[in-house]
Each structure stands twice: as structure tokens, then as C-alpha cells.
Amino acid sequence: xxxxxxxxxxxxxxxxxxxxxxxxxxxxxxxxxxxxxxxxxxxxxxxxxxxxxxxxxxxxxx
Numbered sequence: 001x002x003x004x005x006x007x008x009x010x011x012x013x014x015x016x017x018x019x020x021x022x023x024x025x026x027x028x029x030x031x032x033x034x035x036x037x038x039x040x041x042x043x044x045x046x047x048x049x050x051x052x053x054x055x056x057x058x059x060x061x062x
Contacts, residue, residue: 002051007044011037 018033 011040
């Protein structure tokens with residue numbers, strides 16, 4: 001089963017950029033990066049749930 005690490009790293013990068021922007025006073029731009037991070041993590045959780053459901057259906061339960 002895959003764990004979709006790329007979504008995690010995208011979320012971490014967006015959070016880092018958002019934090020830097022927030023620290024420099026660009027709050028509107030920072031909010032956009034934090035929203036992108038939240039979307040990325042949500043997609044990661046959705047894809048993991050779909051993979052688990054597919055594994056159960058195929059009988060590949062770990």
C-alpha cells in the first residue's frame with residue numbers, strides 16, 4: 001500500500017512558505033499557502049482511505 005509521501009511534502013513546503021510570508025507581513029498570501037497545505041493533507045488522507053478500502057476489497061489486509 002502506498003502512503004502518498006508527495007502530498008505530505010507539498011503540505012510541509014506550503015506551510016513553510018506560508019510561515020515565512022506571514023512573518024514578513026504578507027498575511028493574505030500566507031493564508032493561500034496554508035489553504036494549499038490543508039488541501040494537500042486532505043487529499044493524502046482521502047487517497048490512503050481509498051487504498052485501504054481497495055485493499056480490503058481485494059483481500060490484501062496488512
